[in-house]
Amino acid sequence: MNISLFSNTPTVTVSDNRGLPVRNVVYHRHPDTPQVTDTRITYHRHDARGFLAQSTDPRLREAGLANFTYLTSLSGEVLRTQSVDAGTSLALSDVAGRPCLTLHNLSPDKDDPPVTCTWQYEDASLPGRPLSVTQQLAGAPARIVERLVWAAPTPQAQAQNLAGQCIRHYDTAGLERTNSIALTGVPLSVARQLLKDADNPDTVVDWLDEDDAGLEPSAHTTLTTADATGAVLSTQDAAGHKQRMRYDMAGQLAGSWLTLKGGTEQVIVKSLSYSAAGQKLREEHGNGLVTTYTYEPKTQRLAAIKTERQGSGAKVLQDLRYAYDPVGNVVSVRNDAEATRFWRNQKVVPENTYAYDSLYQLVSATGREMADARRQGQGRDHPALIAFDDATYTRYTRTYTYDRAGNLAQIRHRAPATGNSYTTDITVSERSNRAVLSSLAKDPTEVETLFNASGQQRMLLPGQSLAWTPGGELAQVTPIKRDSGADDHEHYRYDNARQRVLKTSAQQAARTTQTQNVLYLPGLELRRTLSSGKVLEDLQVITVGEAGRAQVRVLHWLAGKPTDITNDQLRYSYDDQTGSGALEVDGAGG
Known part of the structure; x- marks a missing residue:
């Protein structure tokens, strides 16, 4: 490492007479031109009350633009944010500090109308919990996109520790229902019901009341058990597959097991050992592979990850060695295997x-x-x-x-x-x-037209358009657009936490439409491929939640299994320091 490259390149913060930062100064040097130093200054401006009013980076400062401009209330709460990247948004809270109204995507573009969100709460005689969230696009009627139902303190609710808890949460994917909660707050039984026609991108929600008529009749229920500390002891996913975990006295994972529905229990993690600092030293998996960890003695940075097959057919499969610079950046990774x-x-x-x-x-x-x-x-x-x-x-x-x-x-x-x-x-x-x-x-002046007012990209590649939900999630990708006939597309639905619940893709081929649906549930993916209504593949992907460093999946076909693949096979994926999978083996370690 060229130490002179970093010599005399501190990060400098300049404060005004109120102690507020008004400049951040950094010094840039490139390894190819270490003799050239570029001083880069980020500017900040505060109002008379000391609240941040504007920030500008070195690049846009030269163009006379500000990255962020803020308008704050008397208490310092940001009311208006103007960002060159994310557009302009407004946010208002009520007297209790709860979100009350937001406006974003403020633009005259008719294709991307402004979006208004409002929150409704219980009245003053109740705890003031949220009841619903309403969304409205300019020029369109308002729709209730979320509705929350709270359990009353009845004997039935108290028996399941539900009194005062949200037991039904309607969202843009359907309904999430909580049936039981532990005293520690861990949900013990949670069910997900999808919208009817959820795979139709034109299906929209408007939860005017607790109307389950718009839901699929079947529910996907996940069951959990937990100990007195809140640590999860076992789970049963919506397809009936079970996982079991064991912990040591410090509450760290000591072992895990998986039982497929109708099958016998399989060891996923056989044993783990830890250092006094709580760092993993050794883990042995059910496939016979052992992973050991080595750390730098002074910094405790990860120095090596070694994965090997022991006993018969012993072999080192992965032996990653890390080197760092003084501030912790990885400068080399060597695989001695x-x-x-x-x-x-x-x-x-x-x-x-x-x-x-x-x-x-x-x-x-x-x-x-x-x-x-x-x-x-x-x-x-x-x-x-x-x-x-x-x-x-x-x-x-x-x-x-x-x-x-x-x-x-x-x-x-x-x-x-x-x-x-x-x-x-x-x-x-x-x-x-x-x-x-x-x-x-190629022209920088053309870039802005490829984004909407909120900074979301309209096109991924030439001919591949992107569409977004009013809430800012990716709604649809159109990889192939046809002048005549249906387009190939993939669209998504999200839960109340903005996590993806459903993915539906459709491809046109030989006068048929092939559709693929993926339902994301805790520890489980339900994948189904259909062609003109006929099921071509029905696959369950079971993801083991506690598998040490390895990521473990099981592929369980109900229909359409490829002839050269064994059903219910375990797949262990061993990752590197960044979590990228670099080695994959089967349940036998091969």
Whole structure:
């Protein structure tokens, strides 16, 4: 590491005579030009009462624009936020400080009308809990998109610890019903009912009352048991598959098991051990693989993750070694389980290295890739007379370029031995930090038209449009738009916590429509593929909630199982420090 690159590059905060920060100063140097220092100043302005009124980054300051402008109440609550990226929004609270009214997407664009949200609460004789949320697009009638029902203190409710709790929460996906709660507050029985025609993107909700006529008759119920501390001991998902967990005296996971419906219990995590600091040292899984962890003695940063098969057929499958700079940025990751290879006068080491500028932005990365790897969509053939196999790797270098506000502006990839070199340019607006691939817009003045007033992107790639819900969630993607006939599309529904509950996709092919539905439930995904009403595949994906570092899934087919795949197989995915899956094995560790 070039220490001089970071020499005399402090972060400086300048305060006014009230002690309020008015300038943040940073010093940028790039490893390629360490002698050049760019001083970047972020400006802040406060009003007479000391509340933040405006913030401007170094890039937009040159254009005479402010990133954020705030209007606050007498108490300092932000009433109006004007953002060059997220647009203008208004927010009002009632006298109790509860959200009362919000307006966003304020724009004259008829295709993206302003959205008003209002909250309704219990009257003063009751605790003042929320009863409903109403949403209204300009020029359209108001719709109640959420309704909450609270349990009265009846003997039946008290027996399930429900008195005073929200027991029915209607949302844009349907109904979430709570049937029982532990004394510690852990929900013990929760059911999800979908809307009728939930897979139709034109179906909208308006919960004027507790009307279940608009719901599917079947409910998907998840059951949980917990101990006196609130730790989950077992779960049963909506398909009847059970998971069981055990903890040590410190409350840390000590083991976990899975029982498929109608099957026998399987060990997922056999044992775990921890250091005195609570960090994992060793874990053994039910597939026979053991993962050990090593930490730097002074900083306690993760230094190594080693996953190996012991006993018969012993083999080290993954042995990641990490190196850091003084502030904790990863500068190299080496996998000692992989061999160093030689190809076309290259020494290809199983190692990734990373370099940063003085602001700790990643500016370059090196590593190895399969020699037959090509950029997605790249149709160019490989150079002549080069033969590849699954064991042929080549080195690559990837560099990253940023503007003065930290926006990523370019990615350049080079693998000289195979000619797999390409550049991805990103066009950033002159009036905001909104950015798109250059394939969508090369001129910075054209970028703003590709976003709505709230800063949501209208198009992913040329010809692939995006649509958004009034609440700001992604509503629909249209990957293929046809001049005649139905488009290919994928749309989504969300629960009251803005988590995705349902995904429905439709593709047109050979005069038929193939539809795929995915229902996301706790620990379970229900996937069904249909063609012209006929079920082609019915798949349950069981996700083990407590599996140590590994991510464990089970694929359980009810119909349409591929002939070359075993049903109910366990899949262990072992991740790296960032949580990216780097190794996958089956239930036998193979």
